[in-house]
Amino acid sequence: MKQQWTLIFALVFxxxxxxxxxxxxxxxxxxxxxxxxxxxxxxxxxxxxxxxxLTAALFGTIRIVRQSRQIxxxxxxxxxxxxxxxxxxxxxxPTAAVSSGANPAEAPQQETGxxxxxxxxxxx
Numbered sequence: 001m002k003q004q005w006t007l008i009f010a011l012v013f014x015x016x017x018x019x020x021x022x023x024x025x026x027x028x029x030x031x032x033x034x035x036x037x038x039x040x041x042x043x044x045x046x047x048x049x050x051x052x053x054l055t056a057a058l059f060g061t062i063r064i065v066r067q068s069r070q071i072x073x074x075x076x077x078x079x080x081x082x083x084x085x086x087x088x089x090x091x092x093x094p095t096a097a098v099s100s101g102a103n104p105a106e107a108p109q110q111e112t113g114x115x116x117x118x119x120x121x122x123x124x
Contacts, residue, residue: 021045 024041 017045017049 021042024045026041027038028041028044030037030039030044
């Protein structure tokens with residue numbers, strides 16, 4: 001639907017430029033930095049419209065190319081993250097389970113002494 005409205009707008013705009021150009025056919029001076037030239041006003045109007053359209057198309061194309069590059073980079077990153085998420089997680093200390101020969105989940109818990117110095121009272 002958006003493309004249809006864009007096409008309709010472009011056709012109406014082209015029609016307005018065409019009517020405006022046909023009405024203005026007299027010759028006008030065009031001043032450049034290096035000189036002056038006489039051109040029919042229809043050529044000046046059509047040339048300006050063409051230059052504006054090409055400039056807009058150029059900037060639009062640059063934006064589309066940048067977005068497509070960004071999309072490709074993000075898709076690669078997504079695939080890498082999906083692949084990393086599907087890999088099985090390794091135990092945090094694989095050498096402990098291998099060296100003891102037992103399942104780390106079945107290993108007995110070691111009791112540790114008091115962790116805080118205030119828990120040890122040498123006077124008692």
